Amino acid sequence: MNTTLQGVVTAAAVTTLPLLALHLLCPWAAWKLHPRNPTRAYDWLTIGVAAAVLLLAPPEWDRIAAQAWWPAVASATLAGLALPFLVAVALRRRLVRRPTPAMSHLARTIVCAAGEELLWRYTAPLALMVGLGLPAWTAWVAATAGFLALHVPGFGWRRLPYIALTATLFTTAYLAAGLGGAVAAHAAHNLLLDTYTTDPRKRSPTPPVPPGTLPAPSDW
Structure with a gap:
């Protein structure tokens, strides 16, 4: 890369x-702008910031497309769908169906997930490595820490372990299938949580079956 191009790339990274x-700051602003529905406000703020990044530092779309190995993208999608179910089983919680959201809500969920991945899985590590000269592992740790901090206002500290688990999944998807894989995993995960929620009541363990009797068909 020549000096001029390197300077342009560095300037773009620093700008982001x-x-x-x-x-x-968007989660905090969302609570101020729309106290009744801060999630909606946050989604639009995220989309706006991601759009600004796209204008100031357009990604290398050819490279992103080349990284999107479709079997890995499909696997990332399935992993994003499976994670809430696996965690619910581990915590002995039940997932119960929510009322079906409007299509506009689901579309906003997908675009917001894509925006978060663009910002924190693609742009942040690159900006920290190129713009500030941080080592790759330091940049990834810092970007992940930023992603975790982003979700504390909306979910609280108690949900941080789960957010860390999702960050690990999305980062793995990014490393395996590029930005497309990370977006697929994140969007699938968030769409599932838009349609299902966790029942706070723990599953009751199946009572022991008395000798000589059969369990109910629902327990088979």
């Missing part, structure tokens, strides 16, 4: 850092 910092 304030936008990433701005995005960290």
Whole structure:
């Protein structure tokens, strides 16, 4: 890469850092802008910040497309769908169906998930490595920490282990299938949570079956 092009890339990376910092403020701003539905406000703020990043530092779409190995993208999608179920089983919780959201809500969920992945799985590590000269592992740790901090206002500290689990999944999907894999996993996960929620009541363990009797068909 020649010096001029390197300078342009570095400048673009540095320019995105304030936008990433701005995005960290979006959850707090969402509560102020729309106290009754901060999630909706946050989604639109995220989409706006992601759009600004796209304008200031357009991604290398050819490279992103080349990284999207479709079997890995499909696997990432399935993993995003499976994670809430696996965690519910591990915690002995039940997932119960929510009322079906409007299509506009589901579309916004997908675009917001794509925006978060663009910001924190693609842009943040690149900006920290190229713009600030951080080692790759440090940049990834910092980007993941930013992603976790982003979700504390909306979900609280108690949900942080689960958010860390999702961050691990999305990062793995990114490393396996690029931005497309991360977006697929994130969007699938969030769409599932739009249609299912966790029942706070724990599953009751199946009572022991007295000798000489058969369990109910529902327990088979």
